[in-house]
Amino acid sequence: MEILFTFIPKEDQQQRLETEFPQVHFHFIYKDKTRLASADIIVTYGEDLTAEDVAAAEKVQWIMVASAGIEKLPHQAIAERGITVSNVKGIHKIPMAESALAHLLSLKRSLPTIYENQRNQEWSRRIRSSELNGSTALILGPGAIGSEIGRMLQAFGVYTIGCNRSGKKAPHMDDTISFENILEKLPQADYVLSILPSTDETKQLLKEVHFKAMKKTAIFMNFGRGDLVSDEILLDALRNEEIACAVLDVFEQEPLPQDHPYWTMGNVVVSPHVSSHSGKYVERALDIFIPDLKKWLVDQTVPTNLVNMEKGY
Amino acid sequence: MEILFTFIPKEDQQQRLETEFPQVHFHFIYKDKTRLASADIIVTYGEDLTAEDVAAAEKVQWIMVASAGIEKLPHQAIAERGITVSNVKGIHKIPMAESALAHLLSLKRSLPTIYENQRNQEWSRRIRSSELNGSTALILGPGAIGSEIGRMLQAFGVYTIGCNRSGKKAPHMDDTISFENILEKLPQADYVLSILPSTDETKQLLKEVHFKAMKKTAIFMNFGRGDLVSDEILLDALRNEEIACAVLDVFEQEPLPQDHPYWTMGNVVVSPHVSSHSGKYVERALDIFIPDLKKWLVDQTVPTNLVNMEKGY
Numbered sequence: 001m002e003i004l005f006t007f008i009p010k011e012d013q014q015q016r017l018e019t020e021f022p023q024v025h026f027h028f029i030y031k032d033k034t035r036l037a038s039a040d041i042i043v044t045y046g047e048d049l050t051a052e053d054v055a056a057a058e059k060v061q062w063i064m065v066a067s068a069g070i071e072k073l074p075h076q077a078i079a080e081r082g083i084t085v086s087n088v089k090g091i092h093k094i095p096m097a098e099s100a101l102a103h104l105l106s107l108k109r110s111l112p113t114i115y116e117n118q119r120n121q122e123w124s125r126r127i128r129s130s131e132l133n134g135s136t137a138l139i140l141g142p143g144a145i146g147s148e149i150g151r152m153l154q155a156f157g158v159y160t161i162g163c164n165r166s167g168k169k170a171p172h173m174d175d176t177i178s179f180e181n182i183l184e185k186l187p188q189a190d191y192v193l194s195i196l197p198s199t200d201e202t203k204q205l206l207k208e209v210h211f212k213a214m215k216k217t218a219i220f221m222n223f224g225r226g227d228l229v230s231d232e233i234l235l236d237a238l239r240n241e242e243i244a245c246a247v248l249d250v251f252e253q254e255p256l257p258q259d260h261p262y263w264t265m266g267n268v269v270v271s272p273h274v275s276s277h278s279g280k281y282v283e284r285a286l287d288i289f290i291p292d293l294k295k296w297l298v299d300q301t302v303p304t305n306l307v308n309m310e311k312g313y
Numbered sequence: 314m315e316i317l318f319t320f321i322p323k324e325d326q327q328q329r330l331e332t333e334f335p336q337v338h339f340h341f342i343y344k345d346k347t348r349l350a351s352a353d354i355i356v357t358y359g360e361d362l363t364a365e366d367v368a369a370a371e372k373v374q375w376i377m378v379a380s381a382g383i384e385k386l387p388h389q390a391i392a393e394r395g396i397t398v399s400n401v402k403g404i405h406k407i408p409m410a411e412s413a414l415a416h417l418l419s420l421k422r423s424l425p426t427i428y429e430n431q432r433n434q435e436w437s438r439r440i441r442s443s444e445l446n447g448s449t450a451l452i453l454g455p456g457a458i459g460s461e462i463g464r465m466l467q468a469f470g471v472y473t474i475g476c477n478r479s480g481k482k483a484p485h486m487d488d489t490i491s492f493e494n495i496l497e498k499l500p501q502a503d504y505v506l507s508i509l510p511s512t513d514e515t516k517q518l519l520k521e522v523h524f525k526a527m528k529k530t531a532i533f534m535n536f537g538r539g540d541l542v543s544d545e546i547l548l549d550a551l552r553n554e555e556i557a558c559a560v561l562d563v564f565e566q567e568p569l570p571q572d573h574p575y576w577t578m579g580n581v582v583v584s585p586h587v588s589s590h591s592g593k594y595v596e597r598a599l600d601i602f603i604p605d606l607k608k609w610l611v612d613q614t615v616p617t618n619l620v621n622m623e624k625g626y
Binding site for chain 2: 094095098099101102103105106108109110111112114115117118121123124125127128129130131132133134151152155156157254255256258263264269270271272273274275277278279280
């Protein structure tokens with residue numbers, strides 16, 4: 001049994017794996033594909049495998065993606081071979097939810113102004129802070145991450161409305177609606193927050209009409225994928241002050257081009273796709289992978305967080 | 314019955330009072346003390362009454378302080394007359410707790426760096442964010458505000474240790490200790506957060522030895538009163554990197570002098586005593602004052618949040 005990691009875990013994490021599974025040959029190799037042919041399992045961040053790589057990995061039966069985004073995987077090549085794919089979607093929920101709350105609270109409690117006044121050495125108490133308490137959030141994609149954001153928002157006294165495909169009740173949502181009913185609820189939302197993955201249904205989901213339906217004081221936050229809304233539509237909404245501001249962790253084009261207007265707009269926060277960053281990342285991925293691997297080695301039990309390559313999540 | 318407000322509530326708030334109490338004469342007068350002599354009740358932010366004013370207010374029986382801090386009141390003059398004093402300590406808890414969490418999350422999720430990189434139009438994903446989850450907070454003063462901070466921290470998976478005079482269990486604290494045992498617990502704390510009022514016991518409570526006992530990675534936050542620790546001691550701790558950083562909303566001298574070193578230190582956040590700011594402030598003060606006044610008018614029932622002028626809180 002050979003397992004290929006296409007990234008290099010820390011020394012103690014490598015040891016943890018080797019101690020748990022003495023019978024397995026682990027290879028931890030970054031940007032070197034010479035071990036593909038003999039790998040039974042591949043553990044990857046999901047951005048480095050091409051269709052050719054999948055063809056070369058002729059023995060592989062399970063690809064574990066140590067990340068939530070699987071859109072860069074060669075879906076067809078994997079689906080044709082019937083390779084099992086799993087991801088670690090659960091492990092993003094804490095850092096991402098903390099990032100979402102950090103950005104939201106920072107804006108409500110005037111931190112950008114406080115920081116700026118400090119740079120200017122200016123003691124100014126004319127700061128109009130407001131509160132999360134008593135406001136309403138519309139959460140597009142109340143899955144693992146969205147529900148964790150909902151849980152935290154509820155702790156701050158925020159009314160949470162989840163929005164998903166089915167409209168089926170989601171955890172930590174006071175209300176849940178389906179995509180078809182977004183327009184009805186947008187006028188109530190103080191924050192519109194997306195953690196939607198990129199799928200055929202979510203691409204360009206938000207149009208002009210949606211931003212026109214939002215409150216002029218609304219904060220739009222995109223922590224899902226950049227293709228949820230076109231730059232053109234969002235720039236118009238921000239320039240015409242149809243909404244108050246946007247906090248963007250994802251973009252149509254990443255890295256965001258140097259001359260992009262978002263960089264210098266006073267009502268845009270540019271976060272360079274870092275909201276899931278955490279020192280605990282690989283540790284948590286192994287906490288999922290190790291028990292899954294134990295079961296797999298017994299009878300190829302299907303791993304946690306199985307991904308349906310046809311649906312794309 | 315005459316009631317003197319030494320600040321001016323909004324029009325609709327004045328109307329709310331006048332409608333609720335048609336039998337009362339309300340005076341809303343800022344910086345003009347001509348109405349003191351006839352006032353039965355004074356409602357003040359607590360910073361504008363001298364011992365002479367109290368002597369002039371010869372009829373006054375109740376001073377309602379629409380703020381938490383009462384240290385600027387002429388304590389002796391009030392105590393001698395046996396005037397009832399109440400404050401609105403409960404109404405600060407939401408905005409202050411939101412501010413505390415905003416600052417903490419901002420630092421953990423690297424918002425100052427994200428904002429700075431945006432100013433430099435620099436897409437840099439080399440950002441080392443960490444998490445609140447799994448950390449430990451020591452909260453000096455787990456009263457109304459401190460417990461609300463504890464509640465929010467617990468929602469983020471933070472272990473909370475309250476620290477008060479008695480060591481008596483406080484809400485939303487996983488553990489509570491008394492002031493005498495601070496030193497034992499300081500080495501465990503990732504954040505040391507004070508919302509203590511200024512009293513004889515809390516003035517200069519934190520000494521060199523306390524900062525030396527903290528983690529080098531600790532974040533110290535003072536949202537209580539500036540006399541908790543001297544500038545000299547705190548500056549030393551920050552310059553010698555005995556702690557990672559300080560977020561200060563209160564200072565020994567306010568406004569913070571223009572040439573004070575805090576302004577330009579990379580490991581200090583200067584917040585100009587604004588953490589309790591909220592658009593809902595006076596509204597909430599009236600929510601406390603109106604029911605209290607109703608009862609007072611019947612039989613001088615003691616108001617909510619009675620302040621003991623001898624103890625100072």
